[in-house]
Amino acid sequence: MAKDLVNTLADLKEQEAIEIVKDRLSAGDDPFKIMEDARKGMEIVGKRFSESEYFIPDLVYSGEILRVVTELVKPKLTKTTESKKLGKVVFGTVAGDIHDIGKDIVVFMLDVNGFEVHDLGVDIPAQKFVEKIKETGAPIVGLSGFLTLAFDSMKETVEAIKAAGLRDKVKVMIGGGQMSDEIKNYTGADAYGKDAMAGVSLAKKWTGVG
Amino acid sequence: MEKQWEEMSSDEKQEEMFNRWLSPKDSQGNGLKFQSPQTEKAFKDRITRIKDAIQMKKLPDRVPVFLAPSFFPVYYAGITPQESMYDYDKCCMAFKKFVLDFEPDGHLGAFVPGAGKALEILDYKLYSWPGHGVSPDASYQANEGEYMKANEYEALIDDPSNFFSNTYLPRVFGALEGFKMLPALTGILEMYGVAVNFIPFGLPPVQASYKAFFEAGAEALKWIGAMGAWNDEIAAAGFPIIVAGFTKAPFDVIGDTLRGTRGIMLDMYRQPDKLLEALDRLTPLMIKMGVGTAQMAGHPLIFMPLHKGADGFLSDAQFKKFYWPTFRKVMMGLIAEGVVPMPAAEGRWTTRLEVVQDLPKGKTLWMIDQSDIAKAKKTLGKVACMYGNVPSDILAVGTPQQVKDYVKNLINTCAKGGGFIVSNGAFFDQAKAENVHAVVDTTKEYGVYK
Numbered sequence: 001m002a003k004d005l006v007n008t009l010a011d012l013k014e015q016e017a018i019e020i021v022k023d024r025l026s027a028g029d030d031p032f033k034i035m036e037d038a039r040k041g042m043e044i045v046g047k048r049f050s051e052s053e054y055f056i057p058d059l060v061y062s063g064e065i066l067r068v069v070t071e072l073v074k075p076k077l078t079k080t081t082e083s084k085k086l087g088k089v090v091f092g093t094v095a096g097d098i099h100d101i102g103k104d105i106v107v108f109m110l111d112v113n114g115f116e117v118h119d120l121g122v123d124i125p126a127q128k129f130v131e132k133i134k135e136t137g138a139p140i141v142g143l144s145g146f147l148t149l150a151f152d153s154m155k156e157t158v159e160a161i162k163a164a165g166l167r168d169k170v171k172v173m174i175g176g177g178q179m180s181d182e183i184k185n186y187t188g189a190d191a192y193g194k195d196a197m198a199g200v201s202l203a204k205k206w207t208g209v210g
Numbered sequence: 211m212e213k214q215w216e217e218m219s220s221d222e223k224q225e226e227m228f229n230r231w232l233s234p235k236d237s238q239g240n241g242l243k244f245q246s247p248q249t250e251k252a253f254k255d256r257i258t259r260i261k262d263a264i265q266m267k268k269l270p271d272r273v274p275v276f277l278a279p280s281f282f283p284v285y286y287a288g289i290t291p292q293e294s295m296y297d298y299d300k301c302c303m304a305f306k307k308f309v310l311d312f313e314p315d316g317h318l319g320a321f322v323p324g325a326g327k328a329l330e331i332l333d334y335k336l337y338s339w340p341g342h343g344v345s346p347d348a349s350y351q352a353n354e355g356e357y358m359k360a361n362e363y364e365a366l367i368d369d370p371s372n373f374f375s376n377t378y379l380p381r382v383f384g385a386l387e388g389f390k391m392l393p394a395l396t397g398i399l400e401m402y403g404v405a406v407n408f409i410p411f412g413l414p415p416v417q418a419s420y421k422a423f424f425e426a427g428a429e430a431l432k433w434i435g436a437m438g439a440w441n442d443e444i445a446a447a448g449f450p451i452i453v454a455g456f457t458k459a460p461f462d463v464i465g466d467t468l469r470g471t472r473g474i475m476l477d478m479y480r481q482p483d484k485l486l487e488a489l490d491r492l493t494p495l496m497i498k499m500g501v502g503t504a505q506m507a508g509h510p511l512i513f514m515p516l517h518k519g520a521d522g523f524l525s526d527a528q529f530k531k532f533y534w535p536t537f538r539k540v541m542m543g544l545i546a547e548g549v550v551p552m553p554a555a556e557g558r559w560t561t562r563l564e565v566v567q568d569l570p571k572g573k574t575l576w577m578i579d580q581s582d583i584a585k586a587k588k589t590l591g592k593v594a595c596m597y598g599n600v601p602s603d604i605l606a607v608g609t610p611q612q613v614k615d616y617v618k619n620l621i622n623t624c625a626k627g628g629g630f631i632v633s634n635g636a637f638f639d640q641a642k643a644e645n646v647h648a649v650v651d652t653t654k655e656y657g658v659y660k
Binding site: 014055057061064100101123147148151152178179182183185195 | 348349601636638
């Protein structure tokens with residue numbers, strides 16, 4: 001009987017997980033099913049992170065194991081692993097700020113919790129957020145920032161969304177470094193998320209699933 | 211008869227370092243000439259106040275107050291970060307205005323912007339700076355990467371200096387590519403070793419790299435000339451700088467600029483023993499770096515920016531295994547030589563407080579940002595002076611009254627019994643001037659020990 005990929009990945013056993021995937025591939029197992037198990041494993045990782053059983057290094061390592069697994073499986077995949085998503089989120093670090101560690105953690109957590117995240121990257125001008133919202137129709141926007149200069153960039157981004165006539169179509173959350181409810185009010189965002197779990201809760205609440 | 215340095219206890223060494231700070235030399239090595247007897251008294255009163263807070267032996271006359279900004283003085287003076295990095299006179303003007311307008315007990319000098327032209331000459335890749343990757347009105351920011359590869363631990367452990375000169379520097383400085391061709395200098399042993407080992411120094415890429423090296427050195431010298439004159443002037447006006455130099459926790463050395471956050475986190479799982487060995491290898495180097503700078507500056511305080519040890523970045527077990535042991539060793543090594551380590555716990559360190567309180571009393575000075583400050587006072591605060599906790603958000607968008615209330619509450623929570631200094635908790639760029647004034651003025655008004 002094949003060993004359990006879901007739990008092996010969730011327990012961060014890299015070598016074992018790779019062995020299982022190789023065995024299953026050579027046994028002719030459906031690659032789509034393998035990826036589905038990997039996704040379930042990542043879901044458990046996210047859950048353990050939200051319960052403070054796992055920390056950032058565990059997320060990073062699980063992401064690395066998933067990358068290796070995906071590389072093994074990808075050549076055999078005939079159909080894409082489109083699973084049903086909870087909702088779309090546009091995410092990025094605001095203009096002038098190039099920090100990405102915090103942003104990447106929230107994006108990771110939103111992803112494993114079933115959201116379709118459009119990660120724009122770092123140092124993103126307000127207009128780029130506006131364009132991406134228009135393109136995707138995402139109802140949720142996440143603004144990340146580490147520096148105090150991000151206070152004004154976030155404010156400008158929210159204003160640009162407003163100027164584009166999209167403000168009542170999206171909910172905006174902010175987070176990172178020196179952010180707070182005080183800054184949420186200053187920027188005109190809808191909510192401040194203290195950490196990645198708070199970001200996920202907000203997104204779930206706003207899509208009506210939480 | 212005066213005791214020789216080698217014969218002194220660590221207590222005596224610390225006292226001697228404070229004495230040197232109290233009788234400063236100017237940048238030419240002569241005794242500093244104060245503007246007036248009043249400014250000399252103000253200078254010494256400020257240091258004594260800080261010293262009493264750090265040593266925790268007797269109460270200072272009042273709670274000291276620091277201001278530790280990043281680029282705030284630059285914006286406040288109406289220039290851009292880019293100007294402050296390229297025009298040293300403008301930089302000095304901005305930071306002088308900052309210190310004289312706000313009058314804190316301790317400040318960080320005018321060192322924050324650094325020498326932009328030197329970075330340009332070297333083609334520095336580790337940071338983006340104004341005009342080079344970020345806009346002229348933004349602060350510089352680090353570009354994380356794997357500047358040391360996963361399979362290079364042996365090379366680092368075998369010979370850290372050689373790894374830096376021949377591998378790391380060529381990666382982080384585009385202009386130092388040629389250093390990849392350098393020999394190991396320990397090979398220059400005998401008659402026949404000379405010619406052979408000097409061959410690389412004749413090669414055009416190596417010579418081009420040395421040319422950039424020398425040009426950057428000349429620029430750095432120009433910059434330190436401006437900084438030295440600035441320090442003399444500001445100290446003569448009665449305002450001591452609170453940092454002589456810096457060193458780092460070994461885990462951050464590897465996690466920040468060598469392997470990067472992602473790299474070091476994977477190494478904790480894939481090659482923990484190599485990582486631990488490298489951390490040990492770097493420990494004496496980080497001690498020497500701090501002690502050497504403090505000795506040269508005649509000043510006891512050595513700053514330690516902390517990064518990857520914050521809440522959430524590591525589990526409790528990982529913190530105790532990978533971060534804390536060598537971090538503590540570095541601090542103990544500094545303390546033994548009379549240096550006061552100044553670790554800056556930016557972000558939240560609430561879950562680490564019980565671990566890091568394992569330190570001798572009155573020997574360290576901790577910057578606390580968003581950690582639970584009441585808990586910090588009850589744990590780390592028993593053995594160490596703390597400064598910080600005034601949050602960036604209210605400095606930037608709050609009112610002076612909010613700041614005043616915050617500082618009063620902070621003094622009530624933390625200042626009892628000494629061992630506390632009011633300060634901002636994170637290095638800030640944006641703030642309202644009236645809010646920054648409120649930090650200093652409230653402390654001076656409410657912080658008097660009766």
